[in-house]
Each structure stands twice: as structure tokens, then as C-alpha cells.
Amino acid sequence: MNLSTPPKGSLEDLFRHHLLESEAAAVPPRPQVWEQLDNSLLLAQNEHYRRRLRVHRWAIAASLLLASLAGGGWWHSQRPSASLATATGQATDQPDLATARRAVPAVALPAPMLAGTTAHASYSTLLTTPAIDQTATLRAAAQPTVAYAATEAGGAGSFATSTRAATRHVGDKQLLAASQERAYATGHGAGGWNRTTAAAVPASIDGVAGADSPTPLYAAQTAAHTVGAGQSADLLALSGELAAGISGETSATAGLALQALRTSQASLASAQVAALPASLSPVAVVMPAVEVARSWQFGLSYAASAYQPNIDFTKAPVAYSTAMGANSASITNTAAAEYRNNLRAGLGQRLGGWATRRLGGSRWHLRTGLELAQNTATSATSVSFLGEQVADLSYAQAMQAHLQKTSYRYRSASAAAEMRYASPLKTGFSLYGRVGALLTSLLNVHSEVEGTPEATRTYTLLSTDSPYRHLTASLRGGAGIQYRPVGHQWSLNLGPVADFGILSLNADPTQDFWRQQRPYSFGLEAGLELGRPLKLQ
Amino acid sequence: MAPGAPNSASNSLTVSRSGTPTPPSEAELLDGCLLGRQLAQKQLYERYSARMMAVCLRYAQTTFEAEDILQEGFLTVFRTLASFRRECPLEFWIRRIMINAALRQHRRNAPLVAVSDGDYPETLASDEFTFSNYAYSELLNVVQELAPRYRLVFNLYAIEGYTHKEIGEMLEISEGTSKSQYSRARVVLQTKLARLQPPTK
Numbered sequence: 036m037n038l039s040t041p042p043k044g045s046l047e048d049l050f051r052h053h054l055l056e057s058e059a060a061a062v063p064p065r066p067q068v069w070e071q072l073d074n075s076l077l078l079a080q081n082e083h084y085r086r087r088l089r090v091h092r093w094a095i096a097a098s099l100l101l102a103s104l105a106g107g108g109w110w111h112s113q114r115p116s117a118s119l120a121t122a123t124g125q126a127t128d129q130p131d132l133a134t135a136r137r138a139v140p141a142v143a144l145p146a147p148m149l150a151g152t153t154a155h156a157s158y159s160t161l162l163t164t165p166a167i168d169q170t171a172t173l174r175a176a177a178q179p180t181v182a183y184a185a186t187e188a189g190g191a192g193s194f195a196t197s198t199r200a201a202t203r204h205v206g207d208k209q210l211l212a213a214s215q216e217r218a219y220a221t222g223h224g225a226g227g228w229n230r231t232t233a234a235a236v237p238a239s240i241d242g243v244a245g246a247d248s249p250t251p252l253y254a255a256q257t258a259a260h261t262v263g264a265g266q267s268a269d270l271l272a273l274s275g276e277l278a279a280g281i282s283g284e285t286s287a288t289a290g291l292a293l294q295a296l297r298t299s300q301a302s303l304a305s306a307q308v309a310a311l312p313a314s315l316s317p318v319a320v321v322m323p324a325v326e327v328a329r330s331w332q333f334g335l336s337y338a339a340s341a342y343q344p345n346i347d348f349t350k351a352p353v354a355y356s357t358a359m360g361a362n363s364a365s366i367t368n369t370a371a372a373e374y375r376n377n378l379r380a381g382l383g384q385r386l387g388g389w390a391t392r393r394l395g396g397s398r399w400h401l402r403t404g405l406e407l408a409q410n411t412a413t414s415a416t417s418v419s420f421l422g423e424q425v426a427d428l429s430y431a432q433a434m435q436a437h438l439q440k441t442s443y444r445y446r447s448a449s450a451a452a453e454m455r456y457a458s459p460l461k462t463g464f465s466l467y468g469r470v471g472a473l474l475t476s477l478l479n480v481h482s483e484v485e486g487t488p489e490a491t492r493t494y495t496l497l498s499t500d501s502p503y504r505h506l507t508a509s510l511r512g513g514a515g516i517q518y519r520p521v522g523h524q525w526s527l528n529l530g531p532v533a534d535f536g537i538l539s540l541n542a543d544p545t546q547d548f549w550r551q552q553r554p555y556s557f558g559l560e561a562g563l564e565l566g567r568p569l570k571l572q
Numbered sequence: 573m574a575p576g577a578p579n580s581a582s583n584s585l586t587v588s589r590s591g592t593p594t595p596p597s598e599a600e601l602l603d604g605c606l607l608g609r610q611l612a613q614k615q616l617y618e619r620y621s622a623r624m625m626a627v628c629l630r631y632a633q634t635t636f637e638a639e640d641i642l643q644e645g646f647l648t649v650f651r652t653l654a655s656f657r658r659e660c661p662l663e664f665w666i667r668r669i670m671i672n673a674a675l676r677q678h679r680r681n682a683p684l685v686a687v688s689d690g691d692y693p694e695t696l697a698s699d700e701f702t703f704s705n706y707a708y709s710e711l712l713n714v715v716q717e718l719a720p721r722y723r724l725v726f727n728l729y730a731i732e733g734y735t736h737k738e739i740g741e742m743l744e745i746s747e748g749t750s751k752s753q754y755s756r757a758r759v760v761l762q763t764k765l766a767r768l769q770p771p772t773k
Contacts, residue, residue, distance in 0.1 A: 041702050041703065041704050042702070042703045042704070043700050043701060043702050044700065044701060045700065045701070046699070046701060046730070046758060046761060046762060046765075047730040047773065048701075048703075049701040049706065049711070049714070049765075050711055050726075050731060050761075051708075051730065051731055052703050053703065053706060053711045054626070054630055054707050054708070054711060054715070054731055055731050057708055059707075059708035060623065060626040061622035061625075062622055062625045062626050062629060062742065063621065063622045063625065064621055064625045064639055064642055064754055065620070065639065068621070068639050068642060068643055069614065069617055069618075069621070071643055072617065072643050072646050072647065073610070073613075073614070075643070075646070075647055076610075076613065076650055079651065080608065080648070089708050138678065233717055280591075362744065366744070438652075455620075486644070486676075487680075489680075546671055560600065
């Protein structure tokens with residue numbers, strides 16, 4: 036008979052046998068546990084998707100912004116050539132130039148006129164509109180003196196000369212037609228770009244058309260009125276010459292005007308302005324001087340970036356307080372190293388208000404502004420480390436196998452000064468670059484440990500135990516593309532921007548200055564600037 | 573038609589029709605969980621939940637507390653599964669996570685628990701116990717009745733096999749403190765077992 040001895044053992048063996056190795060050491064939990072767990076997993080998954088969706092939304096918004104800017108720029112770049120083509124087309128499509136002349140009123144026309152009347156509109160605006168349109172002003176800025184000369188001298192000298200030259204061949208129809216076309220084409224082709232030429236165009240057209248039309252005097256007179264909204268004496272003289280040159284061709288509709296002109300033919304032929312009627316006395320047209328504004332421009336900016344606080348909380352063991360236990364120093368240093376290893380950049384957002392002033396006549400601008408920023412970062416430690424010394428009386432060390440995620444939110448206000456290099460005149464798309472420095476006050480740092488709400492810490496400016504530096508400084512650099520629409524007083528800019536801390540965020544770094552770990556961020560900044568870069572004097 | 577093709581088709585059909593589906597391997601479960609598949613998560617939970625519940629019960633005072641630990645532990649398992657390097661058995665890794673969850677739970681509840689050592693002798697003679705004289709539930713109840721700090725040290729030392737030095741580091745107590753607490757827990761357990769059933773000499 037072989038009776039086996041029942042297994043025996045020490046207290047430890049007894050418990051290990053029953054609680055660890057026994058088949059009975061398996062207790063199925065209630066089904067509700069899985070349901071709760073499944074629900075928690077679903078919530079966590081939703082949160083994960085939500086975060087991803089947020090990132091995707093930002094990416095889509097940035098892409099749309101870029102695409103719209105690019106599309107707007109392309110559209111804008113297509114406009115001048117299209118106008119030119121249309122103008123050329125109209126010139127060839129309209130044999131009767133008087134029609135074009137009639138379509139142009141003597142009053143100021145808005146800048147975005149139909150192509151066929153662009154030159155006239157610019158001309159009329161130049162001569163008669165006291166409030167100069169921004170488009171004309173912008174274009175005139177490049178050559179203000181020339182534009183002024185066009186009005187004062189060119190408009191009365193070379194302009195008259197060219198018209199006279201055209202009228203000398205009044206008897207030759209073919210030559211006259213050629214002159215018409217040349218004058219018209221020249222006027223329209225260059226009207227949008229050269230103020231001097233533009234000024235000459237209507238007179239040439241009107242003068243020639245007057246000679247060629249069955250109502251020459253009416254046309255000539257109209258030319259004087261149309262072009263001479265400023266009542267140029269030379270223009271009237273030109274009308275007289277024109278009337279004299281075609282006196283053989285009578286017109287019933289122009290009889291009265293012809294009579295009046297014949298009466299004063301001698302004086303008009305000599306171009307004596309003093310002999311003109313008082314109502315037709317020359318009026319000096321003074322073009323307002325244009326110069327680049329030196330006043331402040333104001334704007335707003337928003338930046339989204341990846342922010343890395345890059346803090347190193349490790350210290351020499353002697354730097355820790357001994358009041359928190361003998362092992363506190365080593366535990367804290369281990370936790371700080373763990374924190375740093377797991378430190379991940381988070382989303383940084385920045386909203387700023389800016390004032391910009393151009394420096395002298397250069398392309399350099401001084402920008403200064405205030406910014407509010409919220410940056411985030413995450414890490415994970417096994418001891419819920421948030422930057423403070425860890426007491427060795429806690430059980431924190433027991434969590435080495437499982438890292439607890441910690442999240443940090445930094446809110447700050449900054450005063451910034453930058454130098455910005457950009458063209459103050461260029462419309463449409465242009466590039467800019469900037470570099471500057473910021474002085475930042477860390478207003479609030481909020482730290483949370485996942486699953487341990489009691490470990491939440493919030494440090495403010497008044498917190499004396501804050502492990503963070505309250506005042507920091509950093510450098511910033513960026514570049515990008517700027518879009519300034521023609522005729523508007525605002526501009527958009529968009530481009531990458533990078534910040535580099537000069538000082539560590541750690542309030543009490545033990546490393547020397549050059550070995551400290553400093554925060555940095557890389558992101559994309561969009562800005563809106565209000566105010567015009569040009570002003571009238 | 574290639575020879576053997578019908579055979580392979582019928583084989584695959586037979587396989588698909590015949591018998592119970594083979595349970596997924598550990599690697600398949602892991603891959604499924606990493607892809608976020610709910611079925612894989614549920615299968616992983618069902619495979620290990622009973623044994624992990626037993627672990628949690630040893631560290632908890634009540635079943636509800638054990639279920640909380642189990643839930644928190646499995647949440648951690650699913651969240652950090654990507655960091656599992658497959659260098660050790662998955663069960664061991666999950667057990668370690670459950671222990672950490674239990675320690676965390678203990679730390680949260682420690683300030684709320686009033687601890688009394690009770691009236692026990694300082695030391696007892698070492699006894700030998702016949703395993704069959706005790707049931708799982710009886711021993712589990714005895715352990716659960718221990719004061720939380722004694723229960724922790726006893727579980728970590730006697731059941732899990734950690735050394736006092738390791739326990740001291742885990743609980744941030746000295747090695748001597750761990751030894752004395754374990755000694756005290758042992759006396760309490762011996763006394764309770766003696767009351768439960770006379771030891772077999």
C-alpha cells in the first residue's frame with residue numbers, strides 16, 4: 036500500500052501553493068467589469084481620434100489658406116495681361132475711335148474699368164480727381180516727378196505737338212488713319228503703365244478723330260472739353276488749329292462753334308493763353324506728392340507651432356532638500372531623467388498684436404507687439420514627477436513598470452521687438468523675413484497626471500515654489516510670403532517661424548549657461564496687417 | 573485543372589467547417605490589440621482576466637476594490653501594449669502591471685485607511701502546514717484581512733518573490749522596515765491560520 040504523504044510546507048509555501056500556483060487561483064470577474072473596461076477603451080479611442088481630427092483640421096485649414104492665397108495670387112497675376120489683351124482687342128475691334136472717346140466721361144472713373152477705357156480712366160483721374168485713387172497713387176509712386184511733369188508740361192507740350200503732327204496730314208486719309216491707330220494703340224497699350232503716355236492718348240485720339248469725323252469741330256471741341264476737364268490752354272489752341280486745318284469741311288452741327296473759333300483764330304493760332312476766355316483759363320493741376328508712409332501700421336498674428344519646453348530638472352544631489360528623506364535626491368534625479376526622456380513637444384498657440392513702422396526709406400521695418408501664448412507638452416514618469424522634489428516616503432517608486440502620462444500647459448505673455456525686411460511698395464505676393472527677440476512672462480503652468488487628479492499642480496506668477504522661471508527671453512526668426520492686394524489697405528502674411536529660448540525654463544538650473552537646455556518651437560504664423568504703406572502729403 | 577486542386581479546396585473547406593475554431597495565439601492577440609480591434613481586446617481580457625483577478629484580490633481588501641484594480645490594470649495594458657517587447661511571457665508583464673495598479677490604488681487609499689495592528693504575539697515558532705487542510709478562499713480571506721501595508725509586503729515577498737531590498741525600493745521604505753513589516757504580517761497570518769485550523773504536526 037503506497038500512501039502518498041500530503042504536501043506540506045512553510046507558511047510561504049502554503050500561500051504560494053494556494054494563491055499563486057493552484058488552479059483555484061483564477062477568479063473570473065463579473066461581466067460588468069468588461070463592459071466598463073470596454074466603455075473606457077472606447078472613450079480613450081474617441082479621445083485619440085478627436086486629437087487626430089484636431090490636427091487634421093488644422094492641417095486642412097492651413098492648406099486651404101495657402102491654396103486661397105496662391106489662387107488669389109495667380110488670379111491677380113493674370114489680371115494685367117488680360118486687360119492688356121482686351122484693350123488691344125478693342126482697339127482693333129472699334130474702327131470708330133469716336134465711340135471709344137464718347138465712352139469715356141470726363142469725370143473720374145474707378146480704377147477697375149473695362150479694359151477699353153483704362154487709359155482714359157487713368158487720364159481723367161490724374162487730371163480731375165482731387166482724391167487720388169490708391170491704384171493710381173501706388174503706380175505713380177515709382178515716378179511721381181514724371182507724372183507731375185506729364186500733367187504740367189508733357190500734357191501741354193509734347194502732347195500738343197503730337198496732336199498737331201497728326202492734324203497736319205488731315206488731307207491724307209490713309210496717313211491719318213495710320214496716325215489714329217498708332218496714337219490709339221500707343222495710348223491704350225501704355226496707358227496702364229506710363230502716366231505720361233496715358234496723358235497724351237485721349238488728346239491724340241480726339242484730335243485725330245475730330246479731323247476724320249464728319250463733325251470735326253464738334254469733335255475738336257469735345258476733345259477740348261474731355262481732355263480739358265482741367266481746361267488746358269494748349270489743348271484749346273490745338274482745337275483751334277484743328278478747326279483751321281479742316282475749315283474746308285463744313286458741318287451744320289458745328290457751325291456755331293466754328294464761328295467762334297474763326298473769330299479768335301489768330302490769337303489761338305499763336306497759342307496765347309492770355310487771349311483765351313476767362314472761362315477757359317488754364318488751371319494748374321497739382322498732383323499730390325506721394326511718399327512711403329512712416330506712420331505705424333497695426334496688425335494681428337496667429338501662430339500654431341510644435342513647442343518643446345526642453346527642461347532638464349536634474350540637479351546635483353546637494354542641491355536637494357534633505358528634509359524630504361534620505362533617498363529623495365536620487366529618486367528625484369531619476370524621475371527628472373525619466374521626465375526628460377519622455378518629454379514630447381505639444382501644440383503651441385500664439386496670438387499677437389503688432390505695430391510696425393518703416394525705418395527711413397529702407398525696406399526694414401521695426402515691429403513691436405504683445406503676444407499671448409499657450410503651449411503644451413507631455414511626458415511620462417513612474418512617480419508623477421512634475422518638476423518638484425519627490426519625497427522618499429511615498430510609494431512612487433513602485434510604479435516603475437507603468438509610466439504615468441503627465442501633461443503640461445504653459446500660458447505666457449510676451450513683449451516682442453522685431454526687425455522685418457519687406458517691400459513696402461510691392462503689391463500682390465512678395466517675400467518677407469524677420470528676426471527679433473521676446474521677453475516672456477510665464478503667467479501660469481498647469482500640470483496634470485493622468486489618472487491622479489490629486490497630483491494636479493498649478494503655478495502662477497505668485498507661486499514661490501514654482502520650478503519654472505517666471506521671466507524668460509527668446510529669439511525668433513521667420514520668413515514667409517506676404518500678399519497685399521492692389522487698392523486695399525491691408526496685407527496678409529504667412530510663413531514658418533521658429534523660437535529659441537535664451538534662458539532655460541527651469542527656475543534653478545545647475546548647469547552652466549552654455550549647457551542649459553532651452554525651449555524651442557517651430558510653427559507656422561499667419562498675420563493680418565492693417566494700414567497703408569503709402570501716404571499722400 | 574491542376575492535380576490536387578480539389579483536394580486542397582476540400583481540405584480548406586473541411587478545415588473551415590470542422591471543429592471549434594482554434595483560439596488565436598498570443599502574438600495574434602497582441603497584433604489584433606495593437607490594431608485596436610475590439611474582438612482581440614476582449615479575447616485577451618478573457619484569457620487573462622481570471623488569473624489577474626486573483627492577483628488583484630490578494631492586494632485588495634474587497635472584491636470591488638479588486639475589480640477597480642483589474643479595470644485600471646487592463647486599461648494600462650491596452651494603452652501601453654505597444655511598449656511590450658515580447659521578451660517575457662505576456663502574463664508576467666500583465667501581472668506586473670496589475671501589481672503596479674494595486675500599489676497605486678493602495679497609495680490613493682492609504683491616507684483613508686485606519687490601520688490597527690491588533691493584538692498579536694511578537695513571534696511564533698515556525699510551523700509546517702499541510703496544504704490540503706486549507707482552501708483557497710480561506711487563505712485569500714486571511715490575506716485580505718491583513719492591514720494594507722502588511723498585505724503589500726507579504727504579497728510582494730512571500731507570493732511574488734521580491735527581496736526585501738527590492739520591496740524597499742518599490743515602496744520607498746528601508747529594507748529593515750520591509751523585513752519588520754513582513755515579520756509582523758507573518759505572525760498575524762500564523763495566528764489566524766491557527767485559529768482557522770490546528771496545524772498538522
